[in-house]
Amino acid sequence: MTSEEAKPFVLASSPGPPRGLVPEHVHMLEELFTVVWWDDFEANRDKFSNKIQGIFSQCGKPAVTEDLVAALPNLKVVSNFGVGVNHLDVAMINRHGIKVGNTPHVLSDAVADVGMMLILASARRLIEGVNIARESKVYSMFMMGNDINEATLGVIGMGNIGYKVAERARAFNMNIIYYNRERRSVTDEEKVGAKYCMSLEVLLRQSDYVMVVVPLCKETCAMIGEREFQLMKPTAVIINIARGQVIDQDAMVDALQKKLIHGAALDVTYPEPLPPDHPLLHNPNVIVTPHFGSQTVETRRKMAQMVIDNLVAGIEGKPLPSEFKA
Numbered sequence: 057m058t059s060e061e062a063k064p065f066v067l068a069s070s071p072g073p074p075r076g077l078v079p080e081h082v083h084m085l086e087e088l089f090t091v092v093w094w095d096d097f098e099a100n101r102d103k104f105s106n107k108i109q110g111i112f113s114q115c116g117k118p119a120v121t122e123d124l125v126a127a128l129p130n131l132k133v134v135s136n137f138g139v140g141v142n143h144l145d146v147a148m149i150n151r152h153g154i155k156v157g158n159t160p161h162v163l164s165d166a167v168a169d170v171g172m173m174l175i176l177a178s179a180r181r182l183i184e185g186v187n188i189a190r191e192s193k194v195y196s197m198f199m200m201g202n203d204i205n206e207a208t209l210g211v212i213g214m215g216n217i218g219y220k221v222a223e224r225a226r227a228f229n230m231n232i233i234y235y236n237r238e239r240r241s242v243t244d245e246e247k248v249g250a251k252y253c254m255s256l257e258v259l260l261r262q263s264d265y266v267m268v269v270v271p272l273c274k275e276t277c278a279m280i281g282e283r284e285f286q287l288m289k290p291t292a293v294i295i296n297i298a299r300g301q302v303i304d305q306d307a308m309v310d311a312l313q314k315k316l317i318h319g320a321a322l323d324v325t326y327p328e329p330l331p332p333d334h335p336l337l338h339n340p341n342v343i344v345t346p347h348f349g350s351q352t353v354e355t356r357r358k359m360a361q362m363v364i365d366n367l368v369a370g371i372e373g374k375p376l377p378s379e380f381k382a
């Protein structure tokens with residue numbers, strides 16, 4: 057058994073909610089590392105600065121600023137608990153000779169499940185239905201939903217998660233179209249029956265459900281805005297399991313109010329959470345969930361293991377099992 061001092065030092069934001077580490081993950085980390093929690097680090101910078109070799113980063117916590125990176129001369133790796141690294145300045149971190157790890161693949165099924173769940177929940181008006189049953193109101197025959205059978209799903213971003221959404225939608229007999237930087241292979245397309253759209257415009261015009269699954273970056277920030285909502289069907293529902301900022305949120309509120317689109321189902325927004333008086337929380341055609349796409353016990357366990365594997369490899373100077381490069 058390694059002594060505490062011999063274990064490499066890793067900086068992490070303090071455990072517990074919001075979005076903190078659950079005890080199981082803390083235990084996994086502490087088995088291999090001397091974990092320096094952010095509050096302790098802040099109070100004792102001189103004691104820890106030379107010792108920290110890795111940072112456990114989650115949803116922008118701790119904030120990996122250039123000042124922090126420069127203050128940690130032995131830092132080798134920033135390991136992100138999640139696939140999306142939009143909150144990290146990867147180019148800046150890499151410039152300092154430090155690697156960045158993330159956790160793709162292991163969470164794709166869980167996130168795609170939430171995407172499919174949001175399609176079904178909005179099509180079948182799940183939240184309204186649950187509320188009616190809970191309030192013991194007279195059951196209304198007029199609370200009609202819509203079939204997703206034969207409806208068209210437009211997937212924007214056919215990466216790992218987008219493809220998993222398509223696999224699920226295929227099982228529900230949806231017509232699948234997609235828009236992606238690169239076209240998938242014919243074999244991939246045929247497996248899920250997905251048709252490639254040459255332009256976003258074509259996808260937006262044809263889709264009953266528009267699912268956003270692109271990573272947030274300069275090119276995708278606010279890629280769905282006023283013009284895009286105008287192209288969509290008035291019956292369409294937009295679903296976002298990527299990052300809130302990929303959609304211009306004010307334009308979406310406007311599009312919903314003007315009935316340019318029918319509804320929205322959002323696992324991601326900005327900010328998170330939305331303030332209680334936000335219009336998206338008070339529209340019966342909108343479902344908002346708390347960015348919980350990857351949040352299952354099993355998936356989070358796999359993610360925690362991957363974060364740890366990236367930390368170990370980075371600290372030992374080996375290639376990361378999953379490195380994200382700028």
Ligand SMILES: O=C(O)C(=O)CO
Pocket residue numbers: 137138139140141163167298347348349350351
């Ligand atoms: O891993 C991420 O980046 C996620 O947002 C999962 O929901």
